[in-house]
Amino acid sequence: MELDSRKATILDAIIQTYMETGEPVGSRTISKYTDLHLSSATIRNEMSDLEELGLIVQPHTSAGRIPTDKGYRFYVNRLQEKQKKEEETAQQEQAVNSLMIARTSRMEELLKKVVQYLAANTQYTTMISAPSYKRNKVKFIQLSKLNPRQLLNVVVIDGNIVKNHIIDLKDDITDEQVLKLNLLLNTRLNGLSLADINLGLISNIKEEAGEHSSIVNEVLDTIADVIRAETDENMEIYTSGANNIFKYPELADGQKASRLISTLETKDSLKELVKDTEEQEANGSDGIQVYIGDENSDDSMKDCSVVTASYDLGEGLQGTIGIIGPKRMDYERVMENLKTMKASLNEAFKKQPAIPDHKKEREVVPDIE
Amino acid sequence: MELDSRKATILDAIIQTYMETGEPVGSRTISKYTDLHLSSATIRNEMSDLEELGLIVQPHTSAGRIPTDKGYRFYVNRLQEKQKKEEETAQQEQAVNSLMIARTSRMEELLKKVVQYLAANTQYTTMISAPSYKRNKVKFIQLSKLNPRQLLNVVVIDGNIVKNHIIDLKDDITDEQVLKLNLLLNTRLNGLSLADINLGLISNIKEEAGEHSSIVNEVLDTIADVIRAETDENMEIYTSGANNIFKYPELADGQKASRLISTLETKDSLKELVKDTEEQEANGSDGIQVYIGDENSDDSMKDCSVVTASYDLGEGLQGTIGIIGPKRMDYERVMENLKTMKASLNEAFKKQPAIPDHKKEREVVPDIE
DNA sequence: TGTTAGCACTCAGATATATAGAGTGCTAAC
DNA sequence: GTTAGCACTCTATATATCTGAGTGCTAACA
Numbered sequence: 001m002e003l004d005s006r007k008a009t010i011l012d013a014i015i016q017t018y019m020e021t022g023e024p025v026g027s028r029t030i031s032k033y034t035d036l037h038l039s040s041a042t043i044r045n046e047m048s049d050l051e052e053l054g055l056i057v058q059p060h061t062s063a064g065r066i067p068t069d070k071g072y073r074f075y076v077n078r079l080q081e082k083q084k085k086e087e088e089t090a091q092q093e094q095a096v097n098s099l100m101i102a103r104t105s106r107m108e109e110l111l112k113k114v115v116q117y118l119a120a121n122t123q124y125t126t127m128i129s130a131p132s133y134k135r136n137k138v139k140f141i142q143l144s145k146l147n148p149r150q151l152l153n154v155v156v157i158d159g160n161i162v163k164n165h166i167i168d169l170k171d172d173i174t175d176e177q178v179l180k181l182n183l184l185l186n187t188r189l190n191g192l193s194l195a196d197i198n199l200g201l202i203s204n205i206k207e208e209a210g211e212h213s214s215i216v217n218e219v220l221d222t223i224a225d226v227i228r229a230e231t232d233e234n235m236e237i238y239t240s241g242a243n244n245i246f247k248y249p250e251l252a253d254g255q256k257a258s259r260l261i262s263t264l265e266t267k268d269s270l271k272e273l274v275k276d277t278e279e280q281e282a283n284g285s286d287g288i289q290v291y292i293g294d295e296n297s298d299d300s301m302k303d304c305s306v307v308t309a310s311y312d313l314g315e316g317l318q319g320t321i322g323i324i325g326p327k328r329m330d331y332e333r334v335m336e337n338l339k340t341m342k343a344s345l346n347e348a349f350k351k352q353p354a355i356p357d358h359k360k361e362r363e364v365v366p367d368i369e
Numbered sequence: 370m371e372l373d374s375r376k377a378t379i380l381d382a383i384i385q386t387y388m389e390t391g392e393p394v395g396s397r398t399i400s401k402y403t404d405l406h407l408s409s410a411t412i413r414n415e416m417s418d419l420e421e422l423g424l425i426v427q428p429h430t431s432a433g434r435i436p437t438d439k440g441y442r443f444y445v446n447r448l449q450e451k452q453k454k455e456e457e458t459a460q461q462e463q464a465v466n467s468l469m470i471a472r473t474s475r476m477e478e479l480l481k482k483v484v485q486y487l488a489a490n491t492q493y494t495t496m497i498s499a500p501s502y503k504r505n506k507v508k509f510i511q512l513s514k515l516n517p518r519q520l521l522n523v524v525v526i527d528g529n530i531v532k533n534h535i536i537d538l539k540d541d542i543t544d545e546q547v548l549k550l551n552l553l554l555n556t557r558l559n560g561l562s563l564a565d566i567n568l569g570l571i572s573n574i575k576e577e578a579g580e581h582s583s584i585v586n587e588v589l590d591t592i593a594d595v596i597r598a599e600t601d602e603n604m605e606i607y608t609s610g611a612n613n614i615f616k617y618p619e620l621a622d623g624q625k626a627s628r629l630i631s632t633l634e635t636k637d638s639l640k641e642l643v644k645d646t647e648e649q650e651a652n653g654s655d656g657i658q659v660y661i662g663d664e665n666s667d668d669s670m671k672d673c674s675v676v677t678a679s680y681d682l683g684e685g686l687q688g689t690i691g692i693i694g695p696k697r698m699d700y701e702r703v704m705e706n707l708k709t710m711k712a713s714l715n716e717a718f719k720k721q722p723a724i725p726d727h728k729k730e731r732e733v734v735p736d737i738e
Numbered sequence: 739t740g741t742t743a744g745c746a747c748t749c750a751g752a753t754a755t756a757t758a759g760a761g762t763g764c765t766a767a768c
Numbered sequence: 769g770t771t772a773g774c775a776c777t778c779t780a781t782a783t784a785t786c787t788g789a790g791t792g793c794t795a796a797c798a
Contacts, residue, residue: 026761039771062761063780084595242634254626258615261630265611283673367755378785395790408742431748431790 003053008078009034010046011055015067015075019328021250024064069293069327073306076290076331083335084107084286090228098099102276107131108294110236114321114341119241122337125264131237131311131319136227137193138160141219142187149171151215155222163226167218177212184208194227194282228275235274248326250303259300269298274320276307281288287342288335307328309338313349372422377447378403380424381417383445385434388697391546391618393433396531414461425476428697438696441674444660445700452704453655476500480607483688483710484688489704493694494633498643499681500688501606505530506562507594510554520584524591532595536587546581553577554588563651564594596642606636617695620672633693638667643689646677656711657704662696674698678707682718 003011013034017025027043047065051054055071058064067075084208102245111128118126142155151167188196189203206213242264245251251260263269273296278291290305301324308322321341372380382403386394396412414433424440427433436444480497487495500733509525557574558566566673608686611633614620620629632638642665646658660675666690670693677691690710692703 024761028761040761041763041771041773042769045770048763056763060778062606062759062776064761240634243627243631246623252623252627257623257626258612258621261615262612263610297663316705393790397790409790410742410744410792411740414741417792427791429749431750431788433790 003055003074006036007046007050007053010043011050011067011071012075014047014050014056014065015071015328018066019330022328024059024066026064031065051147067328069295071294072292072331076292079332079335080286080288080290082258083339089175090137112240113262114345115238115240118321118337118341119244119321120135122323122325122334123241123244123247124323124329124334125239125241125244127237127239127264127270127273127322127324129271129319130238131313131317132235133317136192136224138189139191140181142224143167143178143182143185143215143219145173146176146180151178153219153222155226157220157223157226161223161226163229165218165222166217171211173212181209181212181215183333184218187188190224194224197223234269237270238271239264239267244325248328250326250328254305256300257331260304263298263300270322272297272307273306274310277320277322277346278310278318280306281310288338290331290335303327305331307334307338309342311342311345313345317357372424372443374414376419378405380419380440381444382423382438383416383419383434384440384697388699391695391697393428393579395434396431397435402458412572436697437616441696441700442664445661448701448704449655449659451658459509473558478553480611482610483714487692487706487710488613491691491692491694491699491703492613492615492616493698493703494608494610496606496633496639496642496691496693497641498688498690499607500603500682500686502686505597507558508590509651510558510592512536512547512551512584512588513555514542514544514547520590521549522588524588524595526592526595526665530595532598534587534591538584540582541701547588550578550581550584554585558592563593566592572620605642606626606635606639608633608639608642613694616638617697619695625669625672629673632667638665638670639691640695642675642677642691643679646689647679647687647689650679651731655709659700659704665691667729672696676700676703676707678711680711682714686718691695691729704733 007210010030012239014025017029027040027047030047031038031040032044038360043306045163050071053063055074056067058065059079078263111130115126115128115231118140126247132364134160138155138157139160140154142154144152144154144257146152146166149172151169151173152164153167154164156162184205188201192201203340204215206216209216242261245260247259273291281287287309289308291301291308292306296302296304296306304324305327306322306324307329308320310318310320312318321338323329323338324358325334379399382399383394386398386402394646396409399412399416400407400409407512410421416425419440420427420434422441423437425434427435428708429434436534476499480499484495484497507524508528509523510527511523513521513523515521515535518538518541520538520542521533523531525531526649557570561570566589571585575585609629614626614629620626636671642660649658651658652675657677658677660670660677662674663675665671665675672695673693674693674695674696676698677689679687679689681687690707692698692707
């Protein structure tokens with residue numbers, strides 16, 4: 001079965017109505033709500049189809065329909081496409097934000113203000129990760145032959161953080177080849193950060209490495225590992241509006257609320273979210289990530305949706321903003337809010353010289369390709 | 370009516386049973402529970418008396434009794450007296466704490482660990498205020514005559530924080546007298562902190578001020594105000610175990626829980642608690658403060674009890690630990706926990722030279738009296 | 739005078755039953 | 769393809785009934 005435009009309209013109508021009420025939506029409601037001018041009976045037929053497609057369900061036989069995770073996903077995807085085309089501005093909002101940002105001197109306070117503002121504005125729970133350096137640089141790489149089929153790989157990054165890792169080989173390797181690889185990797189990678197090591201550079205190195213290109217992959221993985229671990233370890237996260245979850249009956253139930261609050265307090269899962277968002281961002285997503293229901297890794301958030309966006313203060317300083325609400329959250333508004341805030345932050349720090357206490361030793365990055 | 374020892378025993382039994390169950394306690398339960406060997410009928414008579422004294426109430430006609438705020442207060446007061454006499458040690462617990470403290474280098478992390486430990490240990494919600502200097506010093510005091518019946522009082526403390534305040538006089542004052550007062554106040558108070566200005570010093574100054582001793586009072590109030598305000602403004606508070614409130618049905622109700630969470634997040638009321646605790650401490654209390662139900666200023670905590678203790682890292686660095694739970698919390702255990710933790714903190718920082726980044730410019734305090 | 743057994747009474751909470759209404763699926767007609 | 773009509777389902781709400789924990793009071797007892 002296909003999802004024609006009329007079905008999509010009906011799905012939208014169901015989701016939007018459900019967003020407001022939180023109650024199952026019946027066919028008669030849709031019949032009146034939309035400008036499709038169809039009778040409730042027709043809507044019922046369409047709804048039956050939408051149910052078959054797995055986009056909506058009935059909580060029980062004689063109830064209206066509510067969207068499934070898949071339904072929300074559909075809705076959000078279309079929303080994102082729409083927004084990409086529109087590229088809307090939201091000027092005046094951004095002005096407010098900029099003002100707030102300008103008035104705040106300490107980074108920590110700014111972050112707290114940002115989450116508070118967003119929580120008040122959206123009526124959901126919000127989080128923000130303090131910007132951390134995504135530009136820890138590779139200092140030194142060493143491959144040592146343990147035996148003809150095994151290499152020990154040692155990677156050292158800024159601050160003398162060391163990670164080592166054993167690489168198993170399919171074929172024997174000679175001392176000379178190891179020497180060549182060491183030279184290659186060090187000349188090409190030393191002084192570079194995660195962001196600097198792009199696909200062009202990688203394929204270039206692999207080409208030079210010839211038959212041992214798979215070793216390059218393993219070395220790169222180790223580099224990614226250690227830099228990630230280093231930056232994630234000390235990640236600071238601020239949250240706000242935890243009490244907002246009580247505004248949504250589907251989350252306010254004691255058991256669920258307790259676990260959610262606990263998750264917000266522990267922050268481990270939030271760190272995961274931040275990590276994931278930044279990874280997605282690195283992989284070329286447009287910057288707004290949406291996790292719906294079961295798409296969240298943490299059990300306590302299976303009834304929630306999380307929308308995240310990472311912001312960039314330049315010079316490799318990067319963090320993530322997130323909004324946590326019920327699955328029936330107002331995705332459109334939330335996404336707009338995040339986009340605006342992201343833009344405001346990026347903007348504000350383009351003018352001001354980034355963070356007060358940050359040393360500006362911007363290095364010239366070798367431009368390959 | 371008097372509260373004889375038997376009534377007190379019964380009250381204790383009711384409170385302790387209610388602590389465990391959270392349900393109204395009936396006469397038969399008490400009859401079996403205590404070693405008084407009295408029939409339920411007798412207990413009923415006694416309970417009736419306790420109710421008349423306002424120490425317990427029935428939620429409804431045919432229910433058992435639950436303690437009132439006054440009942441808890443009674444219980445807690447007797448507990449404190451008992452503990453004062455006993456002066457128990459709790460050695461092994463303290464050893465655990467000391468270990469934890471020794472292992473932690475950064476103050477912020479230590480505080481977080483402390484609240485987490487306490488929350489896990491007590492199953493209540495916990496808070497801690499970061500130690501702040503109670504030793505901001507008076508830099509300069511100036512009294513200027515606006516007219517014969519009004520003085521302008523300006524107080525400057527470390528960091529050039531200024532507070533001014535108009536003092537109304539009952540009688541006229543001469544320029545000469547103002548000059549003398551200025552000299553007196555500056556010579557005696559400059560360079561002193563709140564802690565340094567003790568009752569001996571105060572009475573001494575008043576004596577010298579003679580007929581204008583009331584002005585001294587007002588000046589001292591202003592000094593206290595500005596130093597307090599300065600230190601409170603930047604007070605950092607960490608909380609933990611917010612989700613524990615869901616363990617107690619009387620707090621877990623949506624409305625109440627939401628407001629409590631909000632209070633914990635905003636932290637303003639917690640700051641009030643810290644302030645109040647430290648004031649009480651300054652006034653010579655033994656160090657453990659208990660706020661029961663309505664005794665809390667914040668509405669969201671009217672169903673809670675809060676137990677606080679301030680700790681002292683030496684050199685004027687002081688902070689407060691607090692435990693927030695239902696009114697039927699296990700006061701005895703909580704108070705012991707706080708005492709132990711307080712002792713551990715005080716102890717640990719007596720050995721180590723206080724806080725890493727703290728400049729040690731201990732000044733010789735003029736010793737009057 | 740304090741203690742206790744006995745009994746009628748109260749009331750919250752659990753359980754069972756009836757009712758209303760929102761909403762569906764299906765059929766037959768347009 | 770659309771719609772009106774109708775039987776059917778199931779939740780939520782209201783209502784009545786029952787149960788038991790617990791009380792207060794009285795009268796008898798030590």
